[in-house]
Amino acid sequence: MLTIGLTHYLIVAAVLFCTGLFTMITKRNAIGILIGVELVLNSANVNLVAFDRYLGSERMDGQIVALFAIVLAAAEAALAVGICINVYKNLATIDVDSASQLQG
Amino acid sequence: MGNHTYELLLALGVLSPFVSFWLLVFFGPRLGKPLAGWVGVVLGMGVPLALSSYVLVNWLGEVESGQAAALTASALRFQWAMIGPIAIDIGVKLDSLTVAMYFMVTFIAFWIFVFSVGYMSGHSDEVAGKSKYHRFFAYLSLFAFSMLGLVVSSNLLFLFIFWELVGLCSYLLIGFYFHQRVPQYAQMKAFITNRVGDFGFLIGLMLVYFQLGTLDLDEAAVVFAQQYATQTGIFASTFTMFGWSLATIMGVGLFCGAMGKSAQFPLHVWLPDAMAGPTPVSALIHAATMVAAGVYLVARVFRLMTPEALMFVAVIGCLTLALMALVAMVQTDIKKCLAYSTLSQLGYMIFGLGCGAWIAALFHLITHAFFKAMMFLGSGQVIEGCHHEQDMRKMGGLIRKMPFTGITFLIGVLAISGFGIAGLEIGGIKFGLGGFFSKDEILAVAYTRSFEWEEGDFSKHQEQGDGHGGHGAIDRSDENDRIRLASFGQQESSNLEVLASGTQADHGHAVEHGAENPHSTNEKHSGHGTAANAGIFANTPKLPKWMFWLAIITAYITPFYMMRCWWMTFMGKPRDEHVHEHAHEVPLMYVPLVVLAVGTFVASYFLFRPLIADASHVGSSAAMVMAIDGTAHTEAVHHAHVWLQYGVGGSFVVGFLVAIAIYGRGLALADRLKRVAGPIHTLLERKYYIDEIYDLVWVKGCVALAYVARFFDTYVVDLIFNSLASVTERLAAFSGLIIDNQGVDGVVNGVAATSLDIGDRIRRPQTGRIRNYVLITAGIAAAVIIGFLIWGPDVGGVPIAVAGL
Numbered sequence: 038m039l040t041i042g043l044t045h046y047l048i049v050a051a052v053l054f055c056t057g058l059f060t061m062i063t064k065r066n067a068i069g070i071l072i073g074v075e076l077v078l079n080s081a082n083v084n085l086v087a088f089d090r091y092l093g094s095e096r097m098d099g100q101i102v103a104l105f106a107i108v109l110a111a112a113e114a115a116l117a118v119g120i121c122i123n124v125y126k127n128l129a130t131i132d133v134d135s136a137s138q139l140q141g
Numbered sequence: 142m143g144n145h146t147y148e149l150l151l152a153l154g155v156l157s158p159f160v161s162f163w164l165l166v167f168f169g170p171r172l173g174k175p176l177a178g179w180v181g182v183v184l185g186m187g188v189p190l191a192l193s194s195y196v197l198v199n200w201l202g203e204v205e206s207g208q209a210a211a212l213t214a215s216a217l218r219f220q221w222a223m224i225g226p227i228a229i230d231i232g233v234k235l236d237s238l239t240v241a242m243y244f245m246v247t248f249i250a251f252w253i254f255v256f257s258v259g260y261m262s263g264h265s266d267e268v269a270g271k272s273k274y275h276r277f278f279a280y281l282s283l284f285a286f287s288m289l290g291l292v293v294s295s296n297l298l299f300l301f302i303f304w305e306l307v308g309l310c311s312y313l314l315i316g317f318y319f320h321q322r323v324p325q326y327a328q329m330k331a332f333i334t335n336r337v338g339d340f341g342f343l344i345g346l347m348l349v350y351f352q353l354g355t356l357d358l359d360e361a362a363v364v365f366a367q368q369y370a371t372q373t374g375i376f377a378s379t380f381t382m383f384g385w386s387l388a389t390i391m392g393v394g395l396f397c398g399a400m401g402k403s404a405q406f407p408l409h410v411w412l413p414d415a416m417a418g419p420t421p422v423s424a425l426i427h428a429a430t431m432v433a434a435g436v437y438l439v440a441r442v443f444r445l446m447t448p449e450a451l452m453f454v455a456v457i458g459c460l461t462l463a464l465m466a467l468v469a470m471v472q473t474d475i476k477k478c479l480a481y482s483t484l485s486q487l488g489y490m491i492f493g494l495g496c497g498a499w500i501a502a503l504f505h506l507i508t509h510a511f512f513k514a515m516m517f518l519g520s521g522q523v524i525e526g527c528h529h530e531q532d533m534r535k536m537g538g539l540i541r542k543m544p545f546t547g548i549t550f551l552i553g554v555l556a557i558s559g560f561g562i563a564g565l566e567i568g569g570i571k572f573g574l575g576g577f578f579s580k581d582e583i584l585a586v587a588y589t590r591s592f593e594w595e596e597g598d599f600s601k602h603q604e605q606g607d608g609h610g611g612h613g614a615i616d617r618s619d620e621n622d623r624i625r626l627a628s629f630g631q632q633e634s635s636n637l638e639v640l641a642s643g644t645q646a647d648h649g650h651a652v653e654h655g656a657e658n659p660h661s662t663n664e665k666h667s668g669h670g671t672a673a674n675a676g677i678f679a680n681t682p683k684l685p686k687w688m689f690w691l692a693i694i695t696a697y698i699t700p701f702y703m704m705r706c707w708w709m710t711f712m713g714k715p716r717d718e719h720v721h722e723h724a725h726e727v728p729l730m731y732v733p734l735v736v737l738a739v740g741t742f743v744a745s746y747f748l749f750r751p752l753i754a755d756a757s758h759v760g761s762s763a764a765m766v767m768a769i770d771g772t773a774h775t776e777a778v779h780h781a782h783v784w785l786q787y788g789v790g791g792s793f794v795v796g797f798l799v800a801i802a803i804y805g806r807g808l809a810l811a812d813r814l815k816r817v818a819g820p821i822h823t824l825l826e827r828k829y830y831i832d833e834i835y836d837l838v839w840v841k842g843c844v845a846l847a848y849v850a851r852f853f854d855t856y857v858v859d860l861i862f863n864s865l866a867s868v869t870e871r872l873a874a875f876s877g878l879i880i881d882n883q884g885v886d887g888v889v890n891g892v893a894a895t896s897l898d899i900g901d902r903i904r905r906p907q908t909g910r911i912r913n914y915v916l917i918t919a920g921i922a923a924a925v926i927i928g929f930l931i932w933g934p935d936v937g938g939v940p941i942a943v944a945g946l
Contacts, residue, residue, distance in 0.1 A: 061915045070911065137909030 046087035053080035067121045067131040071114065078110045148217040148233035150196050151243060151293050154189035158285035161185040165282060169275025178258040181278030185285050186251040193240075193247040200240045204755050209237060218295065218357075227350070230357055234295035234441075238503065238756035241749050242292045242437060245507050248740060249429045249514045250285055252733035256518050257281065257421040259729030260525060264419070277317060277419070284310035288430050292437070297346055297356040300438065304342070304402065307431045308335050314426060315418035327417035334411040338401015345394030348375070348387065349445065362444035385449055392450030395442045396457075403435025403487045406461040410831055412484055416476040420521030423476060428483050429514035433506045436490040440503055443494065448681040455495025455688060462488025463691040464829065469702040471825045474531045475520045478706045482557065483513055485695065489583055492692060496684060498586035500753050505579035507749045508556065508741070512576075515737035516553035522546045522731060523710060526724045533709040534808060535717035542724035545731040547711040549738040554707045556741050558700035558793035574741065578750065581789050584692055591689035696789055700796025708804045716807075 057076025064070050082103040089099025125131050161184035169177045203209045218232035233239075261277060287306035294300040308331075316328030350356055352375035353364045365388075368374035378387040385393065399405070404412035415427045426432070439446075439454065446454070462485050469481035486509050493502030524531055526543060540547035552574070561577030715721035803810050815822050827833070906917070 058915075058919055062912050062919070065912070070915075133911045136911075 043087055043091040046083060046091075050080040050083040050087065053077075053083065065132050065134050067117075067124060067133050070133060071117050071121070074117070075110060075114065078106060078113075082106055145217045147196055147200065147212065147235055147240075150192045151233050151235070151239070151289075154192040154243070154247065155286060155289040155293060157188040157192075158185040158282040158289070161282040162279050162286060165275050165279035169279060170272070172275060174272070174274050175258065175262070177275035178261060178278050181282050182251070182254045182258060185278065185282035186247060186254045189285065189289060190247040190251040193244045197240055197244045200237070201752070204237060204752065209755060216295065227354055227356070229298055230296050231299060232295040233293045234358060235293075236756050237752045238440065239293055241503075241507060241752045241756070243289065245510055245749075246285075246288055246292060246430050249510055249737065250288075250425055252736050253421050253425040253429075253514060253518065254278075254281060256424075256521070256730050256733040257419075259727045260419065260421050260521055262727075262729070264525070273317070277314075280310055280313045280317070281421075281425070284314065284426060284431075288434070291434055295358060297349060297358060297361070297442075300358075300441070301342065301346060301398075304398065304434065304438070305339070307426070307434060308332065308339070308402070311335075311415070311426050311431055314422040315415045317419055317422070324417040327411075327414040331411040331415050334408050335401040338398050338408050341394045341397020341400070343394075343398075345391050345396075345398065345442075348391040348394060352378075352387065352391065353445075358441055361442075365445050386447070389447045389449040389453075392442070392446040393453050395445065396439055396450065396454050399435030399439045399491070400457060401435070402438070403432050403491065404461075404484055405435070405457050405488065405491055406464055407831065409461060409465065409484050410828075410835060413477050413480040413828070416474075416480050420476070420517060420524060423480070424514045424517030424521065428479070428517045429510040432483065432487060433490075433510060436487065436494065436502065436506050439491065439494050440499060443499060451495050451497065452682065452684075453495075455492055455684065458488045458490070458492030458495050459688040459691050460488070461485070462492055463695050466695045466698040466702065468825050468828050470698060470705070471822060472702075473534050475523060475533050475536075475706065475710060476517075476531055478533070478702065479513070479516055479520055482699070482703060482706075485699065486513070486557065489580060489692070489695075492688070493583035493586065496583070496586045496590050497681075498583050500750070501579055501582035501586060503753045503756075504750050505576070505583060507753075508576060508579045511737055511741040512553040512556040512574075515734055515741060516550055516557075518730070518734055518737065519546045519550040519553065522726060522734065523724075525730065526726060527720045528723045530717070530720045533706065535720050536710045536715075537713040537717075537807075538711070538715040538721060539724055540711040542721070543711070543726050543731075545726060545734060547707075549731075549734040550707055550711065552738045552741060554700075554703040555793070557703055558796060559696065559789065560793050561790065577790075580696065584689075584696060584789055587684060587689045587692055590684040591686050693788065693792075696792045697796055700793040701800045704797045704800035705804050708800060709808075713804070713807060 053076050057073045057078075057080060060073030060076060061070050062073075064073060085099040085103040085106070087099075089097060089103075093099050121131050124136050128135050161181055164184065165172075165177055165181060172180060200209065203212060213236045216233055216235040218230040220228050221231040222229045257277070261274060284307060287303045287310055291300060291303035291307060294303055312328045312332045315331055316324045318324050319328075346356070349361055353361045353368070354374075355361050355364060364374070368376050369388075375388045375391065376386075380387045382390055400408045412427060412432065416423050418427070465481050465484035465488060469478055469485060472478040472481055486505070490502045490505050490509070493499075493505060522543065523536070523539060523546060526546075527536060527539070530536070556574040557576050559576040559580050560574045803814065824830070906913075908914075
């Protein structure tokens with residue numbers, strides 16, 4: 038019978054990570070990239086919680102760190118959306134390929 | 142008087158014309174035409190004359206009472222500068238010679254200043270449209286300052302400074318009419334010729350400074366005698382040049398200065414040309430005072446002269462007196478004639494000094510100054526009266542138009558010719574004029590030195606003198622330490638004195654001041670004095686006989702050319718009606734003539750000969766001074782030799798008669814003689830072609846040297862420099878084009894280009910696209926992790942990636 042172990046969690050997290058990464062690379066829409074970033078963050082959270090559940094101590098360090106990461110991700114999302122709005126204000130689009138003024 | 146009154150009065154007299162000079166320089170134009178001149182007369186010369194008369198009268202009293210030597214020894218000195226260990230003093234040389242010279246200069250200069258006021262009133266004083274009247278008197282005042290300063294200088298350095306100043310004044314005054322060509326050239330010639338002499342003076346000065354270690358006239362003489370006695374210092378040197386020792390070179394060098402200033406052959410060329418200046422200037426500077434400065438200098442440094450140096454002095458003087466007298470015979474310009482006569486008389490003075498006739502030479506200087514100044518002023522009056530005509534051939538018969546001038550001029554002619562009758566005395570005063578005593582004494586000493594002298598005479602006489610007359614003819618009088626010689630048979634009248642006052646302790650005039658102990662200096666000085674005298678002059682050679690003969694023949698020529706000059710000007714028939722009609726006299730001009738004529742009489746007799754003789758006692762510590770006193774005893778020449786008495790005494794008669802015989806009836810006979818004499822006359826008229834020779838040797842030689850230098854410059858120096866330049870140019874091209882452009886610039890540009898290239902390559906990944914950055918970041922992160930897993934640290938012998946699985 039199939040026992041759900043650490044490996045399965047890690048595989049889910051890896052899939053999430055790859056999906057997020059793929060989204061970040063392929064999406065030209067800034068919001069889309071932001072969603073990809075969220076996926077990557079969440080994959081990391083999954084890993085943290087999983088490692089804490091299977092390898093961690095009684096103190097649940099990983100879960101607390103995951104909570105912090107969620108809070109930080111919310112803050113980061115607010116910041117990123119603010120940037121998106123400013124980009125839109127300046128360029129009338131949120132296509133990240135258009136925002137290439139910092140090109141060397 | 143005491144307490145340095147004399148020095149202060151003399152110094153005041155020097156400064157007064159200096160004040161006058163500056164007054165005239167700054168306020169002269171405002172003072173206007175006659176007033177500026179009178180300021181010069183009063184302040185420039187009146188004050189000094191008053192002071193010097195006062196000093197003279199009192200000084201005669203001091204000499205009488207025997208105070209003079211003490212006053213001389215304690216004369217005022219101030220330290221002016223310190224050069225190394227040698228102090229340079231500023232002070233007044235106070236002795237009878239100074240007093241006599243000072244009075245002579247002020248007296249003559251004063252009357253010439255007065256004459257100048259009259260002279261300038263008739264002459265144009267405009268140069269380039271502006272009045273230069275005040276400038277004339279400013280220059281005269283400056284000259285008076287310099288000349289008086291020269292006379293009173295106690296120090297060779299100050300003597301030299303004033304010496305150069307009188308040279309400058311001479312330059313300025315010769316070229317007073319500087320808008321004309323002739324005075325311009327004359328002033329330059331005078332200045333440059335004097336520089337030649339001054340070069341010698343400087344050499345002498347430096348030798349005195351370095352070898353004797355002092356520039357004070359008295360100290361130098363003392364040191365000189367000491368160095369001879371101990372054979373140290375200048376006498377220890379083995380350096381010789383032309384066979385002269387260093388000590389002789391020092392004397393000759395100092396004499397060279399005198400040769401320039403006193404216009405001795407061969408540096409005489411400037412003096413006749415200097416007559417281009419205004420006539421009062423010729424009288425004052427180029428006849429009476431400045432040209433006598435050379436003689437004065439030799440007299441002052443007489444104690445630094447060795448017998449060899451004195452022989453050189455005598456030879457130069459002898460050549461000058463004879464050669465210049467011959468030229469004077471053929472001159473037709475009245476001023477040139479007087480100028481050559483001046484040269485000849487200066488030659489007599491220098492010759493006299495060279496023979497040892499110190500007193501006679503200076504006596505001649507003073508008598509000559511009086512009558513020559515007078516004659517020059519007379520010629521100025523003639524020229525002025527004759528509408529600026531200087532050619533004597535156009536004159537004649539002027540005595541009726543100019544009685545004062547003619548008679549005073551005749552007195553001058555008589556004085557220079559040595560007019561006098563030997564043996565005739567009227568009321569205790571011998572019958573004769575200036576030259577009769579002074580020139581005759583020079584000749585008598587020359588005779589003694591030529592015929593009666595034996596080598597070693599000096600020391601022999603001195604020894605005998607010390608032994609109180611072992612010879613009988615020699616008598617040493619204790620009160621003044623003279624050694625008297627009467628070697629010609631008149632024992633009682635002791636006419637030849639060889640004065641050697643170095644033996645006198647009480648007359649020791651060593652100059653002590655500052656911290657020196659006066660007694661020790663005095664003793665040292667007197668201790669070595671005798672030995673030095675005897676030593677230096679032990680081998681005083683006999684004078685060559687030709688020198689005496691030249692001097693005596695010239696004594697016949699002198700009256701001839703002077704009478705010729707006078708006769709052509711004042712006697713006979715007028716040769717140019719225009720000139721004759723214009724002739725007139727100006728009171729302001731003939732009054733000085735009369736005064737100077739009186740001065741000539743006075744100077745001839747009782748005043749100056751004793752005064753100078755007094756100076757010789759104090760002033761000749763280490764020198765040989767010979768004196769045959771013609772005024773105090775009987776006629777000088779009489780005691781030298783009987784035939785000499787008539788030979789010299791009668792010379793003026795012969796000269797006058799020949800002159801009158803030739804010129805008495807116009808110029809016809811003279812012209813015929815001229816044709817007979819032919820080339821000799823031309824030679825004399827062209828002044829031995831000396832000017833031409835100088836032109837050829839110095840001027841043309843200088844130009845030729847310049848050409849050689851230019852050739853060298855163009856073809857050698859320029860060549861070197863041009864090739865250097867060309868090499869430099871090529872080097873610069875190489876370094877610029879190759880090293881700099883390609884090497885240095887290449888490195889710098891290469892660095893820049895490389896940086897640019899690297900930058901260009903680096904900026905390519907910076908696409909500005911976020912997705913690209915993410916991809917690269919993720920890719921690299923993945924690569925790092927994979928690499929870490931594969932090559933990272935092992936866990937239990939297997940790679941971590943494998944272990945993790």
